[in-house]
Amino acid sequence: MDKLPKIALPIIFGLIVLVILISKSAITIESGQAGVLYKTFGGGVVTDELPMGEGFHIVAPWNKVFIYEVRQQEVFEKMQVLSSNGLEIKLDASIWFEPKRELLGKLHQEKGTEYIQRVLLPTIRSAARSVVGRYTPEQLYSSKRDAIQEEIFEETKKIVDGQYIQLNEVLVRDVTLPPTIKEAIERKLKQEQESLEYEFRLVTAKKEAEKVTIEAQGKANANKILSASLTDKILQDKGIDATLRLAQSANAKVVIVGSGESGLPLILGNN
Template identity: 80%
Template sequence: MEKLPKIAFPIIIAVIIGIILIAKSAVTIDSGEAGVLFETFGDGVVTDEPPMGEGFHIVAPWNKVFIYEVRQQELFEKMKVLSSNGLEIQIDASAWYEPVYDELGNLHQSLGQNYLQRVIQPAIRSAARSVVGRYTPEQLYSSKRDAIQDEIFAETKKILEKQYVQLNEVLVRDVTLPNTIKEAIERKLRQEQESLEYEFRLVTAAKEAEKVIIEAQGKADANKILSASLTDKILQDKGIEATVKLSESPNSKVIVIGSGDSGMPIILGNQ
């Protein structure tokens, strides 16, 4: 077996070192991610340039690249907070967030890769305690869920705007009250509904009674007007008209005019 030339060993070593350097210098950033460059012999974290985008990159082997997910992410939180009257309420909420892309270097420098635990969770918990503490359990259970959702979002967003994190939405998925409080609220709501139904029936009955009274009054007024308009002369004329019609009937045989007490005709017939 022939011996390798002496020059071959340095070449092999150089090739091995080159492979190692290339392996350490090559960085692949996947879709939905971005990289923050740390220059070991420079100024540290690069904050004055955009982060490294998706794809293959070559960096100096003595530098480092920190990978961040820049897509929208979800944080699910179960929080126990106090209502305005001191009762413990459990809130199940989700927060949709993402790092501010152009500020990724500042985010890495100030908070690091565990920024979720350092700033987002404390912010949403603080906002939830502040907002829920303004409402009673009855309000949280019935009509104020959308309101507290909007208020928690607004307060959390205000905190995170200074932390290089973008908050997209806060969703309150559930509000859980102690069973005794929940049952008392449901009982109260049922009673209020029954009371409203009873009041509606009373109002309906009163309107029906008023309608009957108005109709009766109208008929009475009509009769009064009619009675006032019926003079003796009008009655006599009506009687004459009726007598003429009866005289034309085939059943009429004898007609005696002017025999009644009031001077009205008296009709006599044999049938």
């Protein structure tokens, strides 16, 4: 009985140490995450192997694992930039991105876990200033939003691709101009729209007038041709045809006496 406590104490101590070692060595990586291993006595960050995947892992207690989100992420950025004529423009954008999984070790070694603040956001701000500076407020307000969105994406992508970051999309959600400039642009656009409507009405009226003129000219030409074709002989033949049709009618009594100046029979009466 006296020996039991002496045996139990080392066992209990060993179990405690084992539990501590297991707790320090056990790493669980959740869905959408990956781990970068840092070997304290083995050369530091492991860059020549793929990062640790999802699930449960055991590592030496003196090593560390840095966990990164490797799914697509989104950050929002509000920026103040200048247009081509020096006016201040407010730009709201969202950026879709993810770290390049196979290069996660390099990303951690060179940029660290704060890579979004250190690399991505400064790059997007620089690209936005460069792109917006090429356009006037009128272009930004009316027709060039898609263009600046695509250009910001391309300029940002060229830089972050070499920084182990995959850029998926840049979305320009809002472009805010100074109120006085916005009102002036809206007035100008309204005037241009009214001018286009007036020009359309003029063109429509002109086409309608041309149509009426053409129709009238066509009728005049037709009458001219008809008049030229109605000779005395043709009129006399048509008169004879009409007289014969009247004579054949069951409801008519026709008396023909002599002829008129044109040589046609005279119809004196009928019932």
